[in-house]
Amino acid sequence: MRNIRLTVSYDGTAYHGFQRQPEFHGPTIQGNLESVWKKLVGEEITLNTAGRTDTGVHATGQVVNFLTTAPIPDEKLPKAFNSLLPRDIRILEAHTVAEEFHARYSACWKRYDYKIDNRPIADVFTRLYSLHEPIPLRVEKMKRAARLLEGKHNFKAFSSAGGVSKTFERNLYVCRIQEEGGILQITCIGDGFLYNMVRIIVGTLINVGKGWLQPEDIPDILQSMDRKRAGITARARGLTLSYVHYGEESPFDIYPEYLYSQKEH
Amino acid sequence: MRNIRLTVSYDGTAYHGFQRQPEFHGPTIQGNLESVWKKLVGEEITLNTAGRTDTGVHATGQVVNFLTTAPIPDEKLPKAFNSLLPRDIRILEAHTVAEEFHARYSACWKRYDYKIDNRPIADVFTRLYSLHEPIPLRVEKMKRAARLLEGKHNFKAFSSAGGVSKTFERNLYVCRIQEEGGILQITCIGDGFLYNMVRIIVGTLINVGKGWLQPEDIPDILQSMDRKRAGITARARGLTLSYVHYGEESPFDIYPEYLYSQKEH
Secondary structure, three states: OOEEEEEEEEEEHHOOOOOOOOOOOOOOOOHHHHHHHHHHHHOOOOOOOOOOOOOOOOEEEEEEEEEEOOOOOOHHHHHHHHHHOOOOOEEEEEEEEOOOOOOOOOOOOEEEEEEEEOOOOOOOOHHOOOOEOOOOOHHHHHHHHHHOEEEEOHHHHHOOOOOOOOEEEEEEEEEEEEEOEEEEEEEEEEEEOOOOOHHHHOOOHHHOOOOOOOOOOHHHHHHHHHHHHHOOOOHHHHHEEEEEEEEOHHHHHHHHHOOOOOOOO | EEEEEEEEEEEEHHOOOOOOOOOOOOOOHHHHHHHHHHHHHHOOOOOOEOOOOOOOOOEEEEEEEEEEEEOOOOOHHHHHHHHHOEEEEEEEEEEEEOOOOOOOOOOOOOEEEEEEEEOOOOHHHHOOOOOOOOOOHHHHHHHHHHHHOOOOOOOHHHOOOOOOOOOOOOEEEEEEEEEOOOOOEEEEEOOOOOOOOHHHHHHHHHHHHHHOEEEEEEEEHHHHHOOHHOOOOOOOHHEEEEEEEOOOOHHHOOOOOHHHOOOOO
């Protein structure tokens, strides 16, 4: 069997998340990809995906794979898919990979980015791709709090009930904030993410930005393993799955800009 | 009477243009602004607008004005409007101005920007705010053609039937193209614009970019005054009304970056 790996970008606004629903709740990314493949080659497939994004969450670098016998060459696949997909889903790349490649189980680490529009009046053009927070946030405090989340921790306090994970220890290599012109970008890179973990981290960092929490509270919240101690789950629309890495390189090989101040653990 | 001037930004995707329709064809920007004012103070108004944008056209600096007796202070108006407006329309500023101010007749010049996504695969997040043109355009030729449109000309060849203008001479102070990472931005600044003028200019420049026309053809097309000689009307989604200027300053006072190579006319 041929194993095809696709890199997918989508605007999640109109979708009921990535994962095909057992009953029809609304359109999904997976449902669209699978039904376009059916139209292209008449074959039923079930995609594996690197990360099941929730309703309203976006992606610039989602990865999926599926097995097929169809002979369409790799370089023709993006155009073939894109000609039938809705305009808010695009295939960026397609490669035939080793049969043992699995979009989820082979993933080594992932990068998510969360955008906050912290200007008094929300920009209409990015309203679906960022959270609008009109109260001026104390960004320097948020940056300090973010750094305290980096490293190997039990992130149970930062996960929603309903996840499938049985262990809560994850390595969050990078949790950094960049601010430019009132737009905050929170970057999280980790070896794995619990259910809603990035959105709860963002909700907690916003509480720090508002002065409701201090950066020094972060270690306590981690240790408590108590979901109620962390902030709310920030809205889906601000979140984007940016990149999934397969292979031995560390996040600091791929994003050396985060190396300068890497903490030791 | 008090005369209020508003600066308005909107994502035009969901609207049937700026202007309220005599019969209901779909929601409009004007309709929303007028009905929000009715809710706020119970008063029926008719807005004047700097430029009636078409269906799907956006604005970051649209200007409107209206007369009222309501005593709400200027600084409270944006929040009052924005609390009732849909999220794709935002009031950025509100000022009480002289009674003779008229958003349309007092305007001295306007700036429009048109975005083209010239990458092979369209970016999903800007798909509603740019035209996707996958064929690589010859940008240097387009830049030369754009410069040949600058100055005082009869722009009849670059206007659609259906406009209300009786004269076709306009001064296009600036027609420039910037390119970065496969995104082209075409900036047009002029003392007035004929119906669809910017979109026809863009359609014509795209023909130059594809090699179907040469920059040297531009003077002939202008002189012909023949709409059929120019390119098609480029899609509305790429167009944004960016700024309207009131007062004596020239475009080169406000945007000195365009001065360096201003042509003499």
